[in-house]
Amino acid sequence: MNALVKDNAQNEEFDIQEKLKRSGSCWSYMRLAQPFQAGFNYEFITKLLGNIEFAIYERVGDYFFLVDFFENYQDASEQAKNILNAYPDFKKNVTGGYADLTRQQNDDGE
Numbered sequence: 001m002n003a004l005v006k007d008n009a010q011n012e013e014f015d016i017q018e019k020l021k022r023s024g025s026c027w028s029y030m031r032l033a034q035p036f037q038a039g040f041n042y043e044f045i046t047k048l049l050g051n052i053e054f055a056i057y058e059r060v061g062d063y064f065f066l067v068d069f070f071e072n073y074q075d076a077s078e079q080a081k082n083i084l085n086a087y088p089d090f091k092k093n094v095t096g097g098y099a100d101l102t103r104q105q106n107d108d109g110e
C-alpha cells in the first residue's frame with residue numbers, strides 16, 4: 001500500500017507515515033487481519049481515552065493499513081472522507097455522537 005495519497009481537499013500529498021511520526025500517536029501503521037475479519041475491507045476504530053479520536057484501516061491482503069486518524073470529519077484526509085461517505089452509520093458517529101462529546105470536553109476545558 002502506498003503511504004502517499006494525493007489529498008485533493010488540501011491539494012498536497014498526504015503521507016500517513018509522516019503524520020504518525022509528527023503526532024506521536026498511538027495508532028499502528030499496519031495490523032494483521034484476524035480470522036473474524038474475513039470478508040471485511042475496512043476497520044473503523046474509536047479511541048475514547050483523552051480526546052476522542054477515530055482511525056480507519058483499509059485491508060490489503062492479510063493486513064489492514066492505516067488510512068488516516070482524526071478527531072473530526074473536517075480533519076480527515078480525502079481518502080478517509082470517501083470511505084466515511086460510503087459508510088453513513090460510521091460517518092454519523094464521526095460527525096455527531098462521539099464528535100459532539102469531544103467538542104463538549106474541549107468547551108468544558110477537560
